[in-house]
Amino acid sequence: MRFVRKKLVNLLIVLLSVTMLSFLMINLLPGDTADVICGPSCDEAAREQLREDLGLNKAIPVRYVEWLGGAITGDLGRSGRTQQPVMEAIRERLPVTLQLLVYSQVLALMLAIPAGIMAARRPGGWFDKTSTGTVFVLLGIPQFVMAPLLIYFFAVRWQIFPAIYKEPGGFFELLKNLFLPAVSLAAAEMAVYLRLLRGDMIATLQEDYIMMAKAKGLSNSRILLRHAFRPSTFSLVTIVGLNMGRLIGGSLIVEVIFAIPGLGRYAVEGIFGRDYLAVQGAVVVIAVGYVLINFAVDMLYAVLDPRIRHARAVI
Amino acid sequence: MPVPSSDPQADESSAAAASATAAALLVAETLADEDVVKKKLGFGFYISAGWVVLISLTALLAPFLPLQKYDKTNLVPQRLDPFQKYYVAHDYDPESDLDSTKSFEYVNECQDHLEDRGGFAEGLRYCSNQVAVLGADSLGRDILSRVVWGARVSLIVGLGAVTLGMLLGGSIGIIAGYFRGRTETALMGIMDILLAFPALLLALAIVTFADNHSIPVVVAAIGLVGIPPVARLIRANTLVYSQREFVLAARTLGASNKRVIVREVLPNVALPGVSFAVIGIAIAIVAEGGLAFLGLSVDPPTPTWGGMINDGRNFLEDAPHITFVPAAVMVITVLALNFAGDRLRSLFDVKEGAL
Numbered sequence: 087m088r089f090v091r092k093k094l095v096n097l098l099i100v101l102l103s104v105t106m107l108s109f110l111m112i113n114l115l116p117g118d119t120a121d122v123i124c125g126p127s128c129d130e131a132a133r134e135q136l137r138e139d140l141g142l143n144k145a146i147p148v149r150y151v152e153w154l155g156g157a158i159t160g161d162l163g164r165s166g167r168t169q170q171p172v173m174e175a176i177r178e179r180l181p182v183t184l185q186l187l188v189y190s191q192v193l194a195l196m197l198a199i200p201a202g203i204m205a206a207r208r209p210g211g212w213f214d215k216t217s218t219g220t221v222f223v224l225l226g227i228p229q230f231v232m233a234p235l236l237i238y239f240f241a242v243r244w245q246i247f248p249a250i251y252k253e254p255g256g257f258f259e260l261l262k263n264l265f266l267p268a269v270s271l272a273a274a275e276m277a278v279y280l281r282l283l284r285g286d287m288i289a290t291l292q293e294d295y296i297m298m299a300k301a302k303g304l305s306n307s308r309i310l311l312r313h314a315f316r317p318s319t320f321s322l323v324t325i326v327g328l329n330m331g332r333l334i335g336g337s338l339i340v341e342v343i344f345a346i347p348g349l350g351r352y353a354v355e356g357i358f359g360r361d362y363l364a365v366q367g368a369v370v371v372i373a374v375g376y377v378l379i380n381f382a383v384d385m386l387y388a389v390l391d392p393r394i395r396h397a398r399a400v401i
Numbered sequence: 402m403p404v405p406s407s408d409p410q411a412d413e414s415s416a417a418a419a420s421a422t423a424a425a426l427l428v429a430e431t432l433a434d435e436d437v438v439k440k441k442l443g444f445g446f447y448i449s450a451g452w453v454v455l456i457s458l459t460a461l462l463a464p465f466l467p468l469q470k471y472d473k474t475n476l477v478p479q480r481l482d483p484f485q486k487y488y489v490a491h492d493y494d495p496e497s498d499l500d501s502t503k504s505f506e507y508v509n510e511c512q513d514h515l516e517d518r519g520g521f522a523e524g525l526r527y528c529s530n531q532v533a534v535l536g537a538d539s540l541g542r543d544i545l546s547r548v549v550w551g552a553r554v555s556l557i558v559g560l561g562a563v564t565l566g567m568l569l570g571g572s573i574g575i576i577a578g579y580f581r582g583r584t585e586t587a588l589m590g591i592m593d594i595l596l597a598f599p600a601l602l603l604a605l606a607i608v609t610f611a612d613n614h615s616i617p618v619v620v621a622a623i624g625l626v627g628i629p630p631v632a633r634l635i636r637a638n639t640l641v642y643s644q645r646e647f648v649l650a651a652r653t654l655g656a657s658n659k660r661v662i663v664r665e666v667l668p669n670v671a672l673p674g675v676s677f678a679v680i681g682i683a684i685a686i687v688a689e690g691g692l693a694f695l696g697l698s699v700d701p702p703t704p705t706w707g708g709m710i711n712d713g714r715n716f717l718e719d720a721p722h723i724t725f726v727p728a729a730v731m732v733i734t735v736l737a738l739n740f741a742g743d744r745l746r747s748l749f750d751v752k753e754g755a756l
Contacts, residue, residue, distance in 0.1 A: 100593060100594055107598075222740070223736065226736035226739055227732055227735075228687045228690055230690060230694045230710060231710065231728040231732055234717060235725070237714075237717060238717050238725075242721075332599075334599070335599025335600075335601070336601060338599075338601060339694065339695070342695065343714075353602055354602075357606055357610075360610075365606065369598065372602070373598060373599070376599070377597050
């Protein structure tokens with residue numbers, strides 16, 4: 087368990103540094119929460135009083151420790167704009183972002199896996215060439231171009247899917263309402279996964295046991311699906327995991343475009359409204375998510391591959 | 402990051418090894434075109450490079466090109482389609498040498514307007530027809546002109562952010578990879594922490610809190626976000642080269658660390674760095690687009706591609722070109738940079754087996 091312990095210590099160090107850095111950054115920049123709550127209307131005395139009440143006059147390290155103490159017990163402070171506790175807002179918004187994430191990853195994998203296998207079956211064949219070309223183009227299309235493109239066709243021209251997120255009534259409505267945002271996110275992800283799976287599949291297909299399977303006279307599809315697919319998904323699993331972590335904070339443009347009340351939009355609104363504690367809370371949740379998922383992926387590695395679990399010298 | 406590999410077991414029987422080689426050869430043959438042909442830059446590279454050069458030149462020469470003013474509203478009828486003709490009513494007053502013009506979508510509107518002002522007069526009051534090649538936006542501004550001027554922001558930010566990221570990230574990477582030990586642990590630890598921040602959010606926060614939407618701030622925001630990935634890449638490359646014989650030779654001859662880094666390691670690391678930088682420009686352009694899309698890049702009326710894409714979102718139904726013209730230019734530019742960078746990378750790519 088030395089491996090796990092070392093990773094856990096790393097995790098703690100990164101989490102502490104991230105929160106400290108974001109706290110420092112937010113507090114060193116001009117303007118503070120008192121200005122936001124007070125607005126331009128109040129005088130210097132009232133503003134000073136407010137600073138005193140909010141504890142903004144204490145030294146930054148003291149405030150950080152106080153904030154950290156609150157954060158550990160689940161209190162991230164109150165939003166300067168809405169007076170809503172930050173923790174409560176995050177609890178409302180995180181599920182929507184997570185739904186969007188899972189949905190987009192499922193869509194991306196549903197396309198990437200069959201296409202990746204097909205492409206690896208005959209490297210250099212027509213399917214491989216077209217899919218490689220498509221992947222290349224998809225990787226060049228940013229989310230804020232993909233989303234208007236999808237809205238134009240699916241919402242404006244054909245009116246199949248809504249362009250603005252509405253609170254869904256049931257599971258199928260959720261799938262429908264989140265379809266365009268999920269595809270906007272999934273397009274580039276799909277391209278990455280396809281490329282990765284294709285490469286790994288081609289490598290796997292060079293292994294001895296594949297030749298053995300061929301020699302036994304197994305059908306092509308059986309070899310691809312039963313023998314070559316699973317060992318080739320190793321890095322795919324990793325990247326999907328890492329992307330989930332990255333996308334918690336990376337879906338904010340899509341959330342803004344489709345007016346999805348998710349965590350990314352909360353952070354953006356916080357930044358625009360100079361709502362420092364809200365931004366801090368969102369950044370912490372996003373960073374914690376990223377670090378935790380990284381940790382989980384490392385663990386998954388060790389579970390999947392005994393060579394890593396036992397290779398003490400390497401780690 | 403450990404990656405599952407097809408490492409042959411050390412104590413494998415020779416028969417199995419032979420069959421593995423045979424299988425590898427078989428597949429290698431089918432893959433042959435991939436590895437060999439890539440050593441040339443190819444036709445696609447020159448097309449991509451050509452596009453990038455074209456965009457850069459027009460951006461550079463924008464003030465001297467015969468373009469409408471990018472920030473003047475109602476020069477063209479609002480939301481005019483690309484290639485659509487429009488009419489300009491001229492009312493020239495010889496005394497003050499002023500030509501008051503007004504643009505219309507249809508010729509009869511133009512004529513009616515002139516009738517109201519006192520009828521036609523040869524050389525003084527007349528209708529001329531013109532074409533806005535890429536149409537007009539919702540405020541009646543010429544999109545062609547705005548795309549060209551917007552390229553200036555995109556390219557300056559792209560180049561500036563990549564330069565900043567490469568200089569800082571590259572130095573950190575080389576120092577970490579060359580000196581190893583504590584230095585490496587500390588530097589790369591800081592990079593890991595920075596990576597845990599959501600990149601776009603960090604850039605957003607820097608621009609907002611700096612309260613200054615000028616090009617240097619945008620460059621700094623995007624460049625800073627780019628430091629950790631560059632540092633990782635350069636460090637990995639440095640690790641490979643620091644263990645080569647020529648570095649050992651230089652050290653044995655008594656060269657200082659500084660000299661070894663600058664004269665031996667840097668030239669080798671810089672080459673793959675260049676291809677990464679080309680792709681980096683594309684990434685930075687997209688990042689700037691994202692900021693501009695959220696209204697956090699350079700302030701209007703200076704046009705930015707991201708801002709233009711955002712401007713058109715409310716008019717997708719009647720005037721999709723307001724969004725999709727700048728979007729297309731941006732995507733083509735990004736693709737061209739990606740393609741060119743990819744080609745350069747495979748040209749410089751020295752397979753580890755060849756070392």
